Amino acid sequence: MGLDALATDTFIGALIVLIAIFSVRFATKLGVPGLFLYLILGLVLGATIPALSFDDATLATVLGYSALVLILAHGGLTTKVDQLRPVLRPSLVLASVGVAVSIGVVALPLIFIFDLDPQLAVLLGTVLAATDAAAVFSLLRRMRVNEKVRTLLEAEAGFNDAPVVVIVSIVASGSWGETAAWLIPILVVAEIIGGAIIGIAVGYVGRFVLPRLALPGVGLYPIAALALIVFSYGAASVLHASGFMAVYISAILIGSAKELPHRRSILGFSDGLSWIAEISLFVMLGLLAEVGRLPEAIPLALGTVVLLVFFARPLAAIVSLAPFRMGSKVIAFVSVAGLRGAVPIVFAAIPLGFGVPGAELIFDATFIVVFLLLLIQTPLIAALGRKIGVCLPGQARELEVESAPLDGMSATVLGVDIPEGSGLVGVFVVEMGLPRGALVSLLIRAGVAEVPREDTRIRAEDQLVIVTTREVQAQTEERIRMLSLGGRLARWYGFKDVTSSPDQ
Numbered sequence: 355m356g357l358d359a360l361a362t363d364t365f366i367g368a369l370i371v372l373i374a375i376f377s378v379r380f381a382t383k384l385g386v387p388g389l390f391l392y393l394i395l396g397l398v399l400g401a402t403i404p405a406l407s408f409d410d411a412t413l414a415t416v417l418g419y420s421a422l423v424l425i426l427a428h429g430g431l432t433t434k435v436d437q438l439r440p441v442l443r444p445s446l447v448l449a450s451v452g453v454a455v456s457i458g459v460v461a462l463p464l465i466f467i468f469d470l471d472p473q474l475a476v477l478l479g480t481v482l483a484a485t486d487a488a489a490v491f492s493l494l495r496r497m498r499v500n501e502k503v504r505t506l507l508e509a510e511a512g513f514n515d516a517p518v519v520v521i522v523s524i525v526a527s528g529s530w531g532e533t534a535a536w537l538i539p540i541l542v543v544a545e546i547i548g549g550a551i552i553g554i555a556v557g558y559v560g561r562f563v564l565p566r567l568a569l570p571g572v573g574l575y576p577i578a579a580l581a582l583i584v585f586s587y588g589a590a591s592v593l594h595a596s597g598f599m600a601v602y603i604s605a606i607l608i609g610s611a612k613e614l615p616h617r618r619s620i621l622g623f624s625d626g627l628s629w630i631a632e633i634s635l636f637v638m639l640g641l642l643a644e645v646g647r648l649p650e651a652i653p654l655a656l657g658t659v660v661l662l663v664f665f666a667r668p669l670a671a672i673v674s675l676a677p678f679r680m681g682s683k684v685i686a687f688v689s690v691a692g693l694r695g696a697v698p699i700v701f702a703a704i705p706l707g708f709g710v711p712g713a714e715l716i717f718d719a720t721f722i723v724v725f726l727l728l729l730i731q732t733p734l735i736a737a738l739g740r741k742i743g744v745c746l747p748g749q750a751r752e753l754e755v756e757s758a759p760l761d762g763m764s765a766t767v768l769g770v771d772i773p774e775g776s777g778l779v780g781v782f783v784v785e786m787g788l789p790r791g792a793l794v795s796l797l798i799r800a801g802v803a804e805v806p807r808e809d810t811r812i813r814a815e816d817q818l819v820i821v822t823t824r825e826v827q828a829q830t831e832e833r834i835r836m837l838s839l840g841g842r843l844a845r846w847y848g849f850k851d852v853t854s855s856p857d858q
Contacts, residue, residue, distance in 0.1 A: 423583075440505075484697050554603055662692075687739060698720050783806045
């Protein structure tokens with residue numbers, strides 16, 4: 355590559371990224387996820403600009419894995435151990451037993467009803483059994499889903515890549531038909547356990563080392579943290595363990611460290627890398643798809659969507675979560691919220707790299723299924739979440755504030771948006787009853803910031819900025835949730851912390 359080619363490629367690459375970033379704002383207005391527009395962008399670019407054509411499935415898989423490592427790293431860094439602990443067992447069951455149920459429910463009808471080759475049917479059922487970390491992290495956090503339910507779905511997305519990639523690799527490789535059926539679960543479990551052990555080891559090393567590094571520049575801490583997490587993937591892969599499992603677990607442990615230095619810098623850096631990974635991944639997969647070949651896969655894709663949405667995902671949720679008494683509302687929401695995105699398409703590119711006969715059909719069908727689900731499923735999830743009370747519009751969320759003094763003072767800044775219909779509308783600041791150590795420091799109304807007084811009354815569409823010590827952060831968030839549901843008399847009406855609800 356010469357300097358002229360570098361200039362051209364840089365110009366085109368930057369332009370694509372800028373278009374993708376600006377499309378996020380339009381996606382919200384159109385009511386579709388930004389990830390959907392990224393796929394459209396890749397398809398359009400590949401079909402209209404021959405110079406951007408991309409047909410290297412092996413390279414696509416490598417780049418897809420690299421992007422997924424960065425996405426899982428950010429998801430792990432923003433997941434606290436205390437949040438994960440209550441849902442760890444159900445999330446692991448959903449990511450293992452649920453995957454097995456989904457594969458069987460999709461693959462068997464494809465074999466006996468659609469007369470699809472068993473190898474191809476198992477491949478299609480397997481790649482679509484994995485929920486997508488990028489879609490889950492970006493959508494559920496924007497929807498303000500109940501913390502327990504959101505963590506359950508995020509953990510599932512973080513964990514289920516490990517078993518799926520092992521199964522896809524076995525089925526797509528030459529060992530298909532030679533490996534005994536009983537040996538496959540053993541291989542999957544062994545890789546997952548190995549990846550978990552390496553992730554735990556690297557995570558605790560990071561928790562010990564990072565606070566003691568005393569690096570000369572703040573910008574070096576995010577690089578060091580991400581390098582450790584990426585190292586866990588490499589170490590696990592070299593030892594034939596699950597690199598994805600290692601990445602997610604090591605990131606959770608490092609991100610949950612109480613003494614993690616420059617936490618905001620680390621999270622901001624990983625957030626930026628995660629966004630560029632998502633954009634690049636979806637655009638690349640759109641380029642990899644061949645528009646002229648897609649119509650042939652439409653019948654198979656439509657049948658698979660029906661099997662996946664109406665049978666496989668609901669049954670997987672019921673079988674996995676009913677033993678934990680998660681409640682009918684949670685099971686219903688999980689049944690609908692099995693988001694698919696780039697991950698299934700990346701895994702569908704593996705058979706292309708192996709040269710499996712019929713792999714093009716599987717890739718095209720997977721692409722169409724993901725395309726349809728992103729378009730149709732996302733608004734349904736939001737509507738269902740609001741209807742059954744899983745989405746909490748008044749829930750406190752932590753602002754992405756880059757401020758080192760907050761870490762030094764053991765303080766946290768929370769941001770609360772006040773929607774129409776919230777119980778907080780009409781409440782005076784003095785009536786909020788926040789615990790000692792928490793204070794409403796700023797109120798933003800119609801774009802104008804003001805310091806609230808005790809007699810300031812909260813209105814719809816206001817934004818509150820609350821500073822709280824970490825010791826009372828959980829109590830502050832619980833109090834805000836209670837107020838959002840029951841107003842100033844929340845305690846008298848019997849409202850409790852939503853996360854402790856029997857149904858959730």
